Amino acid sequence: MVRRFCFACLSLCLVAFAPVDATAQSPRLAAFVDSIASEYIEAGTLAGMSVGVVQGSETLLMGTYGHADLEWDVPMPRHAIHEIGSVTKQFTSVAVLMLWQQGKIDLDADMSTYLPEFDTQGRAVTVRRLMDHTSGIKGYTEMGSFGTLATQDLSRDTLLALVGAEPFDFEPGTALIYNNSGFFLLGLIIEKVSGQSYSDYLEQNVFPKAAMDDSSYCSNSVVLKNRAHGYQASQRGLQRAPYLNHLWPYAAGSLCSTVGDLIAWNRALHGGEVLPEEAYRLLVTPEPLEDGTTLRYAKGITQHVGPGGPMIGHGGGINGFLSESRYYTEEDAIVVVLVNTTGPANPARIANAIGRHLFGDAADPVAGSYPGDLADLVGEFTGPARGRTMTARVAVDGEGRLTVAAQARGGAQPVEFLEGTTFFRGTTRYTFEMEGNAPTRLRLDHVGGHYVLEARE
DSSP states (O other): OOOOOOOOOGGGGSSOOSOTTGGGSOHHHHHHHHHHHHHHHHTTOOSEEEEEEEETTEEEEEEEEEEEETTTTEEOOTTOBEEOGGGHHHHHHHHHHHHHHTTSOOTTSBGGGTOTTSOOTTOOOBHHHHHTTOSOOOOGGGSTTHHHHTTOOOOHHHHHHHHHTSOOSSOTTSOEEOOSHHHHHHHHHHHHHHSSOHHHHIIIIIGGGGTOTTOEEOOSSOOOTTBOOOEEEETTEEEEOOOOOTTTTHHHHOEEEOHHHHHHHHHHHHTTSSSOHHHHHHHHSOOOOTTOOOOSBOSSSEEEEETTEEEEEEEEEETTEEEEEEEETTTTEEEEEEESEESSOOHHHHHHHHHHHHHOOOOOOOOOSOSSOGGGGOEEEEEEETTEEEEEEEEEOTTSOEEEEETTSOSOEEOEEEETTEEEETTEEEEEEEETTEEEEEEEEOSSEEEEEEEOO
16 A cells, blocks of 8 residues: 655644634633643644534534644634545435335344345344444454455455455344444445445435435545545654545545534434434433443444533544444533544544533542452453453552452453442443352453453453
């Protein structure tokens, strides 16, 4: 794969990061977001960013920062088009639910009803399980072979064969490991039952619900006015993002949109203008695993309490772009953050900071002290996670606190007691399953994943 690197002079990045139409917005919020954007831009780790914040009918901020194109010194335009990555998934789920409403898709049917060519290896995988990452099917973006496939122009059947030959990560409905394969398959199902391409179906049936005139299926060749170019931060400075053929992100992550369109989408979706109430509740309500364990991931969208309060939303990441789109349910507020750089400027963290700034932090749900002996919970637990086997080591530190060190999630961190045998740190929950005084499993739930780790002898 040939990569074209850009080492743009950073002095070109350090201008034009004040928000547009600042006089019509909240000066305090504008100054707060200015400070966040300028820190990344001045450090040379962010090319540009688009931010929108509305509450009810009031626009609190519509800001653009930095550059859409560093080589040509083009400031980020007001209606900049970004690739939104996995924010795409909620649009795919809405399309599925529209077809469900019409009786064309049965959510509880085995996916083989619609895609008999995909090898489910003798397992029953319902359409519903594809929508919340509980199918157990291997995620294609975590497969070593995808790096080569990502730039090629081949039949999508190629990917079906590759994924179908991989062992399942777990039995359907017993865990949640975030994967893009389920939504790739949902895109094919949409095409099969609608008789339209995925992009045509969205452009004719979904985008018009929110008058999303600047949104489309991303193209590697079509020229789009106001489209931002993607970059990645590296030790050598900002570089152009590597090429990715949009044949492959597909219904899991190939949409392009703007802050304005995503705000309009959130207003319409959560205002009852996109789906009837029953279908909307299916979209945003997490369903349990087969053993009744509750989740916080719904269908291409999450519903949980985070910084700023209860929210429904999703983030995304794709070559050169990161995104976050969320709706604060109690505040009737929408926050959208889009950046055209993969690097430390994380839109979810920026949206968290905005949520805290506006609405404060949700109260920690601390229930008191663990009634049992923390020493009983000490041990090592292992099991499948996204693209790897995860090992979590549980210990009691010198201050008498329970700590968890999860492989690939940093060092040992203290966790606080919630209830029963559940502890938490931030939005991550750790639940121990016990036999007598000994833990047999550790469930690690970080909203976008629910890993079931077995105790090691």
